[in-house]
Amino acid sequence: MTPLKTVYDSEPDNSLEKSMSLVASAIADTSRVSILCALMDGRAWTATELSVVADIAASTTSGHLTRLLSSGLVICLTQGRHRYYSLAGHHIAGLLENLMGVSMHPLISPQSRTPVSLRYARTCYDHLAGELAVKIYDFMQQEKWIEADGTALTPVGKTHFE
Template identity: 75%
Template sequence: MNLVKTPRDSEPDDVLETSMATVASALSEPSRVSILCALMDGRAWTATELSVVAGIAASTASGHLNRLLSNGLIICLTQGRHRYYSLAGHHIAGLLENLMGVSMGTPKAPVSSTPVCLRYARTCYDHLAGELAVSIYEFMLHENWLAADGSELTLAGKRHVEKMGVVLNSRTRRKFCCPCLDWSERRFHLGGDAGSALFTLFLQKEWVTRTQGYREVNVTDSGRVAIYRLFKLKIT
């Protein structure tokens, strides 16, 4: 017996497909992509700042921001007379990071002009990304601090990171620990709440500093010493 789909049966799929196409359309404009990439640093930006980053007029930026808002990709925060925009959450950051990876893997993609310093260490929303983050992740795997699939910290891993001073949140609603595909390295770095907590420690200890307005992360002299001591990674 053949089952025939009625219009009502197919409606949920149609709604999902239409929603996916709408989100994809919102991501199809280069200026909007520039805005989203800027927001990947995890901070809130004003419309004026985002218009400068995207290289467009403030009025044009306003229209793009409304489009991104209506599709749930960003949120708007009001503080006094000022309005600030940020990504709608970690899931949007993950979507963008995966999209970057797919784009870099396209055979016809142009040669990347991303600065070497950005490739070495940068933010991926609220955690560390780039060559340094990938090397730390691989060290943690090698030392059995992480499960083989990167989905959780082992008991030894929890003990080591807590000894460093990392504050883990066992009640987090997001993934506690997960591998995040690094778009420039094509390998994984540490994501989830554990990745965020590790990066927070790096900032608090001033082992790394952030470049205002950019995703670039710089390793300090004390950071070089600490990272070598903790992860056996020599930074020149």
Template identity: 75%
Template structure:
């Protein structure tokens, strides 16, 4: 028995399927994936810088960037003579993190080759990820700073955030707070506006420092003291 053909009037469904296939195709090239991973540090990069990190020719980079632009994965900002590229938003970073998680499950041997410094602490676009972030999230759940599903800060959590000096955006259009699955740890870290605001505070206080051009972050001596004082975490 042959399956029934689609009835007329399914144009929206067809358009969505086609769009999904185009995005998947844009993600299918290792060089484009390298470009997207570089942009996950939340910074804006030039085409020349991206060609270096992806180890491809500048002319080739231009074609890859146009492909990513046309599929809404990145945006381009012009400043003077220079053009800067960045991810189209935190939702794209979330898509890439989820893709990394799926890839790690399919190729389990990759887990052992993940750089230790990236596993411990890195940025996930505009919030903290890695073992450190997962431990902070677990502490927040244990101490009832977050609701059980991680979708909201409790009154206790809001009080502690205020005491720390975390500035939350009351008018944000994104999720105020949400669990984000950490691709290397297989557990959740804090995402949403709360996760972004927490990373901003850590940077402003000098508790962590970023490695320019990379997702790696380092915890300073004052940061180690703060992590223990605030979250009962011993950072070596």
């Protein structure tokens, strides 16, 4: 088997943020995710096999595999006329497992167990809290009684409180 080399830009970009976003964008397609999940079994698959798993056309699979190759997520081994694709390493499988774990958490915000009367008006240590306090704060900002960052009274605010 002869490994097919992954093509990278001639000038490496040392930006971690850019590198992370390139990997994330390579994964951000359901067909590519299907391909990557199929490859997690450790075997090398042909493009035809992967097109069946991802339920996409062979020509579409080729484009997705090119994207995954260029991002370093998969490698391609050539054996005669055939090409076999597999994950680029155990670290990619670990990345996918972590992503699966994060994806399984519900996106529903936790529900407050605070009684309705306390959610409306209450104090918290040394300050007002609840919906009423938010309304007072919004009113004071609207009337320009407090600074934009909310940390101090404006001269107009001081006048109103005096």
